[in-house]
Amino acid sequence: MRLNPFGKHLHNQIVVPLVVASLVVAVVATVVAWVLLDQIINGWIDETATATSAGVVVRFDDRIAEMQQAVRLVAENPRFVEAVQSGDPMAISAQLVGINQALDAPDTGYKRVGTGNLMLLDETGRVVASTGGLSIAPDDTPLGSEDSNWVSLTMSHPLMIRLQGKDTLTVFEPVKGPEQRVYALVYSQIMDDSFVAEFGVGTRAGLCLYDADLSPIGIEIPGELGGESLVAELKSPTGSVMEALEAARQDVDAAVTRKFIFEGVEYRVVATQILFESDPTRSAAYLVTVLGTGVAEQTRVATRNLIMLWSVVAVAVLLGLNWWVARRVSDPLTALSDSVARVADGDFSTKVTFEGSNEVSELSENFNRMTDSLRDRSENLTKKVLELATLYEMSRALGSTLDLDVLLDSVLDSAMRIFNVEIGYVTLRDRETGELSVRTRRGGSASHADEIAVRTSMSEWVIREGRPLIFNPPRGGEENRIDTLSGALAALCVPLISNEGTLGAITVGSRDATQRFTSDDVRLLSTIANHVTIAIGNIDLFSSLQEAYLATVRALATAVDAKDTYTRGHSDGVAKFALVIAESMGLSAEQHIALKMAAYLHDIGKIGISEEILLKPGKLTDEEMAQMRHHPLIGANILRPVAFPWPIAPIVRHHHEHYDGSGYPAGLKGEEIPMLARLLTVADAFEAMVSDRPYRRGRSQEDAILELRRCSGSHFDPRVVDAFIRVLEHAAIDERPGREDLGDDEGGDERRAVFVAVADGMVLSFRRLGGPRLAANLERDLNLAFTDKQMPFTIVAGHLSITGGGSVAAPEQLDDMRRAMGVITAAMERTSGASLVEHFYTETVDALPERMRSFAQRMCLLDVV
């Protein structure tokens, strides 16, 4: 058992593994891409968060640097220094206003929120003048008044400090005041949400700034990232945000990205510490950068979908491609396989066609050539087999019949079947006269073969020359040289050659102008002809043997006649009646011959009976009768040594048995008696009854029939008697059969019509053979004779007419007709001879319709027949 995991079709065996492979590849690719994608995206988010955070810190430092530079520039502004030196608060304040506006100078001239604050403090920390977002009034001490604090603050660099309740980023710059006092110029920027927002421009990140106590300073969350609730959450951080802040407080450099999930949305947070170096207050700030993962998530989903899509597309494309390729391979194979199967089943007309010019189409061409070749061979083989079969059948037929006509019919049919033609005929030459006659024919246009046609046919040439003749029509298709006898356009004729010369010819032909006969055909037909020749020889031999037998038998019968002069001719008579009965009972030809022989010989045993008994007039004594009754046995004994081909002796032995068993010599009964013996008994008895004997006249036929009837069943076999009586009552058996009057009951018109038809036909036959001139002479002679003998007939242009009318009585008319026929035959005999007259008559009568033919025979127009 073989394992077929992919089905038993080549197509599937190609497609399935490839599809499985491509699916596996696609799935693996998708999974790998998926995992990698997750890593890449996560790394990207973390990177972005860290980078954003770092970027913000850098901006923050930049801002501090800018502020320090700005305030330094202000401190060196001569007009400001001059105002400070003057100590006039009005002037100082005005200068500060102008400078603060300049420092805050926005891009557009009409919309701005002041977040900067610029103020001047004296050496005690009291405000000399102030302007800006903190709204500090003069004389306040926003930084406290303790000296140590103040000094250390002013000496140091930027710091985060709460002023007026607001977180500020503040820088200091010493300014020379009046009277060598050192004032401090203080520039602060309020750190609120919008301050933080400035650092987040362009980052898409949310920024939260916390002071050292981790309480929020400013929070900026872009609208796309979250709403008020997120801002509120970040104002009092918990969870991972708090963890991040704590981690940043512990370790300055710990910038680890954490996952932060709020209200089901995922964010990334990273916390960074912002340090103010050399700040005595140790102020610190913590920056938390919040980055949404939405974009990344979108990117991830889109990329993942793309990967999946293209995997699916790739698999689908591969599937289609596989399918196509597999079909390209398997379709031709399937078709070829089917075709081969059909060829194996014997269908050689199978063709396969594949388009293209690759190996597959070459294969199909070669396959087609192979089937063509196979078909040719197969056809040739079939033809040969048919020929052989026909030849075999024919040879069997040849061996199984001794009837020449049956033989020729059978041979001709076989030959026509072999050559597949519709015309065929056999011409035989009469051995004595040398005349040709058509014995058997099939097809052909001429209604009958007359002598001229036969004489000009190709058979005549073949028989004369003793050579075969092929007659193929010219390719041009002109229908000239038609075989005169058959009308065939193509014909093949071979002679039947025996040792004694050419017997005749066999011809096959076709009206199909495309038919071509070849030398192979000649050989084949010659073979057939040889068979036929042999068979004809056999038949001749057999018939001569039969004749020899018959002659011998008749000689023996004559011997009996010579001894028993009373019953001279008895054997002939018995033979005649026996054959009539055999005919009536439908016995075979063999039985006919056997019966005929037995009839001739049935009384041969009388040779052994003394002449005193045989020729004794009057009744025999019992002893004499007993002697007499020995003659069947004696006859049988005489015949026993003779090797007749037929069982003659039993017939002779039992021809005096009676049906009821009362006969002699064996006293056989019913069916025990040989059938032919029973038949012979009837014929013997009948002949004995009706024939004249020297001592008595024969009884009439009617009496004999009555006697037969009387003894039927006792003496005779009733079936034989019935068959005999049937014949006797239907047609009288006579020396001149048919010579009976057709009574008045027969129609005179029909009689006339038949007579005219017969006369016309004979004249026509004569004309056909003798030509128009002789026919005209014949007509003239006939008319003269009719007139001379005062007969009511005239003949004009081959047509006989009765001039007398219908008043003549039937018997007289019939006599007239017979006399007229006598005149006609006499006239013809003078011109062409007696045998031809008979031929004319036979031909004419044969051509008549059935009813007219039988009528003509009963009319007995021609005495000679």
Added chain:
Amino acid sequence: MRRRAYLALFALVILVLIGGCTSSVDSGTDASVAATGEQLRISGSGTCLPLVHILSEEYPGNAEFVYLPGLHSGGGIEGVANGDLEIGAVSRELSEDEAALGLDYVALSDDGLVIAVHPSVTIDGLTTQQVRDIYAGKYSDWAELGGEDAPITILDRNEDESAKIILRQYVLGSDLEITPKAVNLYYESDMIEGLQSTVGAIGYFSLGQGLSQDVPVRYLELDGVAATVDNILNGSYKMVRPLGVVTASTPSADIAAFLEWATSSEVAELMKSRGFAPAK
């Protein structure tokens, strides 16, 4: 044939997949459709631009307004004349030279110029003389003028600014010498900012801008007349600046439509509600 049907099915599947994918990718990036109207470049007086800005925001028609950095009135006129601008904002009368350029001028509003102080200053009004004296430097503390004790910080504008011109025209007089203790601010917004954030400051700016932006300063009565739109319209408050726009003499259809709308009575009410007195 079967093969064709399979191909069609295959193509269909691919199309559906691609369609689904692209829609999921591109759904977020649907670009907004650009305005089909003409691009109108606007600049000019910082005093007048806020009004134009208000109008352009309320404008129901189809036009794209592009604001360029402020150029003062003269710059706006020059920009329109040489084709850099479609609309120039102007907050003063055109000079003779400027009128000769052949531009169209459309008056939009008579904007009051209001004198204001930091909210910490607790006085309601000043007389013309008191204002003159403050700017001349004769006072240094609000206590001298009846307010709380706080040093006066004087905020001023340059002499070529329309606000200063108008202030001199109606209050200071053309020959008053401004004390050096005053500071000159370049933009009107600086003036507003300074007034808000400096204790004891005094200054002057556009009433319309102050009212429309709700600036938290104290508006002072001048000679007992409060600076309100009604007072401007009834003529009792006289210190006003004409705000208007100049365009090319043959403005495009978009500009013409905008200007026609801007001078309608409906827009007059809008301006009143925002603190701008419509032009008479």
